[in-house]
Amino acid sequence: MQKIEDMVCTFCGCLCDDVTLTVENNMIIAADNCCTVGNAKFMGKNRLKTPIRKKDGAWEKVSYEEAIDYTVETLLNADRPLMFGWSGTHGEAQCIGIHMNELIGGVIDSTTSVCHGPSILAIQEVGHPGCTLGQVKNRADLIIYWGSNPVEGHPRHMSRYTVYADGYFLENAFKERKVIVVDVRETESAKIADEFVRVKPGGDYAVLSALRAIVRGKGDVVPESVAGVSREQLFRVADLCTSCKFGALFFGLGLTMVKGKYKNVSNAIELVDELNRHTKFTLTPMRGHWNVYGSNEVFTWMTGYPYAVDFCRGVAFYNPGETSAIDILARKECDACLVVASDPGAHFPRACVEHLKDIPTIVIDPFQSLTTPVADLQIPVGVTGIDAEGAAYRMDGIPLKVNKVLHSDYPGDAEILSRIYERMMEVKGQ
Amino acid sequence: MSELLIKNGYVIDPINNIHGEVMDIAVRDGKIVESVGSGAEIIDAHGMLTLPGGIDSHTHICGTKVNFGRYMSPEDMRAGRTTRIGDMHATSGYSVPTTYGNSYRYARMGYTTLLEGAMAPMEARHTHEEFQYTPLQDCMANTLFDGNWQALQAIHDNDIKRLAGIIAWYLTASRGFSVKLTNPGGTEAWGFGHDATCIHKRIEHFNVSPREIITGMIEANEMLNLPHSVHLHCNNLGKPGNYLCTLDTYNSIPDLNDKRQSLYSTHVQYHSYGGTSWHDFCSKAEDIARSVNAKPHIVIDTGQVMFGKTTTMTADGPMEFNLYRLYHNKWSNHDVELETGSGVIPVLYRRKNLVNAIMWAIGLELALLIDSPWQCILATDNPNGAPFVKYPEVMALLMSSTYRDAEFATVDPVTESRVSLPALDREFDWEEIAIVTRGAQARALGLVDHGKGHLAPGADADIAIYPIDVSSTDPSKEYETIINGFATTDYTIKMGHVVSRKGSCSVDHSNRTFWVRPRVSDNYDMGRDPAFIDSFNKYYSIRMANYPVQEEYVKRHICIETETSL
């Protein structure tokens, strides 16, 4: 039995790196310091054992060689291939994916487009006043979660970085910090807030505008109630924001997945810009998948754009809404799809999944997912952080190396993808 | 064994006192040698200016804030796109190109060695990952210490040996090359939205002044025998009247090293401002140049501004916020816990904007007024002053007063009353250009002994062959020839391989990362220091065990180990 400390959990964008794993006989028998979800991930079973291919409506086992051949042939024969996913794998694999996509002139997109894609559009419009999470932990005396429910989505966020974390500049962090939660529903996170601001569905933009007006000294234009929030509460919240020493606003999909989408986020950013004229304030999107931010980093340094990149004309072309996965599938435009480390079968609207079923779809993933039933081929790989390793970026941009703890015969994503890429280069005579 | 013979090039190699001679250069297995056999590959460089590979000693090309500049600016990405062609990958971007874009465009200009100007050690892994995708240059990174809590504490305690131990640990852990101070003290103060505005005034909480940080760091830097000196971005960047702060800083610098400077002062154009506000803003380049001329232990780079669109990016978070309040353009900020800050803002420098025109003039004045080219390096603080692809234009401006006059005629006419540029008639010769684009960098970075910036046997075979016939070109008049000639080499050779031929690049897997590991005794090894470890795990948001950059992120690397007195 061996205890291995300081391991990185590859579930959510918190990328907690203080997990202790107990390993016996090349199996993880305990994961300490984790949240429930991380624990389930480390203790996960039911891995797909070999590559499988669907022939005449039935699955059969195939070798890795055959699986690679099929993948190369399918992608090279496609006129408009889509390569989607990438948030659940390490950076090295993402880099190979970009090269591959450039070679075949396809579209490459990550789960960003159905997560914080709108946040990136907002950042491209108005910028991003941010910081690393340790900056919040050590300094922040005001925490805001807006349209975000960390208790469910990022279970250790509050204890590691915000509400319950000890900080250098706070004598008694838990007592000195104020917490505001803004949401349309009273979530578990809202229950621990000093101030819960319940916004009527679709009202975030208006509430952000009202706060901006108050902070700019134009509070007289604010009516008695804005999207269900009383004028009195708005003034109270604005006062908390301007009188703190360091405020940190974290926001979630409650802003990106509702009407207004990126405009909601732009408004939140501009509120934070405004608050910086009064005190110190930062803003951080609560990124979901453990390495979704890494996919944005890698895509950006390799192609210039963080997601939804179309190479069909040779140059990198970016236009979310057109070159993003949901739109391409909904238009039934792509004629082959490679899914890496994500599950559109579970998370995409019905029409998109139906199109995946109608075209050759290849999945690279350790587990059978809801994409498997509509796929034609699945190649199992190691799980990064368990039996595969590589680079990852936390939600605030901190790069970490994720180590492996077990030995297995599964290839890592990077290995499988580089074998596919090399074979493609051979076929294309490059 | 691979051999190469470059025949009949017009060679200038200032470090080896070759002042322009037609000669052959022999290369074997990536190094310059005395001679090669008859089977060597031949490159005919007849009638071509042949120089050591160019070195940029202050550029922003890889890492968190650079990538954020790309990420937030699809408009910049659209402004410079190429397809995959031959060995070359697709590229995007004008002022902040993708890593391949940087690498190909620098290679095309004959640059083979680059120093990333600012790397937060906590985010070092990111910088090194991008270095791996910058395939045609050797790279290294300035490591930021301006707001490092452990360092500030040691400076406060006046424990310079401990400070040196802390620097040694962070340089090793981040695989960094040199000590960078960006607005020392100011980036920590920015953690609560404040700034450090006077080098003598102590910042809150840590109770140290910028001056104490700068001098303490210089002392520690020399204790560690680092190849490069402290690399300083002075306080008060971009503020009218800041030249007094710059002079005050220079007057505080001790002369502690007889091989090279004790201070590298970067993008000094931004620190040479007179006036009390933007209304009476003017050049103080003469005062700064006079100070540098009197202090051989200071080397600067100019931080030249060129007109057009670009992106500003720096660890100086409070400065970027000030810029945001001027421009009202999109603003990004990224503070790094316990270490430093950063900010990014796109800007447009206009000829008809008086302030911008004065900034443009100041950079040139510095270069023309500082007597020794070894003390005044050509750089735009890429991309802050301008994207590096503007370097050939900067070279032409330095070589031709006619060109300068032609350009000056296009700027806001009030500029003339605020600068001395029109009165300066100095014109750089070829050798001076060679010094300010490679020789001085190699010396300032301490890389001459490591084979950079010159062409003596034993040096790295990094060579740039420009289609410029020196014997028939009058740079003073033919400045278009200079611009075109320096923009695209006929051959750029890196470690003996041709990596760019008339702008067409080929794959090369010889790029390396240079980093420094000072040897310190166990007593000064912070990896064993209980107070250091305890404080680390308590206040950083990652575990100390996960902090150091692993071997796989510096696949090919040169580790410079230094002997220290610790």
Place this chain on the structure above:
Amino acid sequence: MKFIMNTGRTVRQGKHIESKLGKAYGDETGTCYMHPMDMLALGVEANEKVKAFTEVGEVVLMAATDEGLPEGMIFIPYGRHCNAILSPTTHSTGMPDYKDTVVEIVPTDERRKSAAELMEEMGGVPYAEN
């Protein structure tokens, strides 16, 4: 009755993310959380079934109480069930209306399908061995 459908992550959904064909995941993602007053108006109780319709489809869900929700909003944990009735329209942003879709809810006695069944309904074939 018309509702706004809000979907999102829950701990229980996250825990079973790597066995999505299993019962626990389907039970969670096939749940329709509602305000008690809305349930009263609809005449359903917890653990009774409702059917949700949109312009693109319908799906049967198990009703459950969540007093934290505002009246007029249902919450369904991410997964196949909510996406069976979600339109792929993104208004040119790349992002569908995951948290802002109008749905019609009625009580029903029809059987709730598992995630695997929903896949089969679309012509998918789960792999039997895992």
